[in-house]
């Protein structure tokens with residue numbers, strides 16, 4: 334186990350497992366956030382956000398999610414630094430370009446942009462809900478945070494935030510387009526037949542995430 338953990342394949346394995354876990358989170362997060370656009374009173378979204386924030390399974394998953402992000406970033410950085418130091422990058426640049434895609438060569442930069450976006454996003458919403466004073470509301474006799482007003486208020490009034498969220502979603506989509514099939518490859522679940530299929534699944538997943546997360550700020554900006 335120690336040898337596997339220290340090998341480059343072992344480190345890529347951890348980047349992939351944590352990446353696949355984060356991809357599942359993103360689908361759940363997008364599904365919940367989509368409710369923002371289906372009920373202008375905000376009750377639907379507030380109910381769902383309240384349920385997510387209070388049920389015991391989600392309370393356990395929150396630190397696991399945080400750990401998933403941290404491990405993904407640390408292992409991805411280690412793999413990248415080892416690649417930089419090992420590879421005679423400059424003279425191999427031409428061959429590399431022929432053998433790889435733009436997204437695969439720029440995963441670390443796309444990831445860094447997504448990380449900056451995520452930091453701003455957590456300050457915008459997560460920190461306000463957890464540590465600040467989010468607007469309160471009572472729905473069906475239950476007091477909860479008015480997360481709908483928090484989110485819609487920011488997206489309606491701050492165009493620069495809308496632009497940031499659209500760009501963040503597009504960069505995230507590009508990161509995921511390569512991330513999906515590459516993760517399956519690194520954990521040994523790909524071959525020449527499945528490679529093409531997984532690339533297709535990755536592209537569809539990336540489009541759903543990029544378009545889905547972009548539509549929400551645009552919806553509030555336009556309507």
Ligand code: HEM
Nearest residue numbers: 362366382386451454458459462480484498505546549550
């Ligand atoms: C339109 C886009 C998005 C909206 C409206 C949105 C909304 C929110 C809200 C309201 C929260 C606070 C939840 C709470 O604690 O009650 C939150 C938390 C969070 N968001 Fe987003 N989000 C968006 C995009 C993203 C993206 C693209 C990512 C990943 C790159 C992301 C990652 C997270 C994480 C890690 C948390 C903290 C964990 C959690 O509370 O679930 N979000 N988001």
